[in-house]
Amino acid sequence: MLSPDAIAAYRRTGYHFPLDILTAEEAAAARARLEATEAAQGGPLKAAMRHKPHLLFPWLDELIRHPRILDAVSDLLGPDLFCWSTTFFIKEAGDRGFVSWHQDATYWGLSAPDVTTLWLALTPASRVNGCMKFVAGTHRAQVGHQDTFHPDNLLTRGQELAVTVDERDAVLVELAPGQASLHHVLLFHGSEPNRSDDRRIGLAIRYIPTALRQVAGARDSATLVRGQDRFGHFEHEPAPRAELDPDALALHAAITARQQAVLYRGTDKAGFRD
Numbered sequence: 001m002l003s004p005d006a007i008a009a010y011r012r013t014g015y016h017f018p019l020d021i022l023t024a025e026e027a028a029a030a031r032a033r034l035e036a037t038e039a040a041q042g043g044p045l046k047a048a049m050r051h052k053p054h055l056l057f058p059w060l061d062e063l064i065r066h067p068r069i070l071d072a073v074s075d076l077l078g079p080d081l082f083c084w085s086t087t088f089f090i091k092e093a094g095d096r097g098f099v100s101w102h103q104d105a106t107y108w109g110l111s112a113p114d115v116t117t118l119w120l121a122l123t124p125a126s127r128v129n130g131c132m133k134f135v136a137g138t139h140r141a142q143v144g145h146q147d148t149f150h151p152d153n154l155l156t157r158g159q160e161l162a163v164t165v166d167e168r169d170a171v172l173v174e175l176a177p178g179q180a181s182l183h184h185v186l187l188f189h190g191s192e193p194n195r196s197d198d199r200r201i202g203l204a205i206r207y208i209p210t211a212l213r214q215v216a217g218a219r220d221s222a223t224l225v226r227g228q229d230r231f232g233h234f235e236h237e238p239a240p241r242a243e244l245d246p247d248a249l250a251l252h253a254a255i256t257a258r259q260q261a262v263l264y265r266g267t268d269k270a271g272f273r274d
């Protein structure tokens, strides 16, 4: 799926985009499915459901196994893959929500930085509506972070790099609906508020090789999406049988509580914020 040049560019810069994953029609259909759920629930998807929604919605369980996605991620991480997590990053029209410059690896507790995020756009992602921005070549080392808990920050702790980023170094990750970017778990990235009159919707899908371990908390879980697990470091998550099925809701609640304990360790915060 990825050309040798694309793989070399990812190793050098820490990212690669755009990748064509869904057609415009498929992306619009995915957005419509999300928005049908939101309409039934009376408002935007709740914070708890934005985390690991593939455990609740069969169409997302299917999406994290999309052959074009797995072919690209396998080119970077090898043949045996878990989906460790998914998160909807939704910014409403005119939303002040932003993401400070950060490195994903900081609080995830995974044993090695062999983690790739595929960020799939279900709407356009542009300069105006707050697309992601990257700084090339920053994926080589972990740097310090400070927690701000800023109310408009979309990250769990409002964490930000303790070093200053020159905004002139930022690469804007502009994507059409159905396109995706790939980024390394140590890459500096962030995003601005949505200054447009429509929502900006993206699904971040985090992939790891089955060899990784959770080293910061209780036993972790993941969804095997390709190849084999010869290690047994993660509990295997089942696919949901039906949308918001009661068994899936109970399992999702238990799993997200355990992940929150890792993500918020050392703070007095209890969980995801709406």
Ligand code: NI
Pocket: 102, 103, 104, 189
């Ligand atoms: Ni991030």
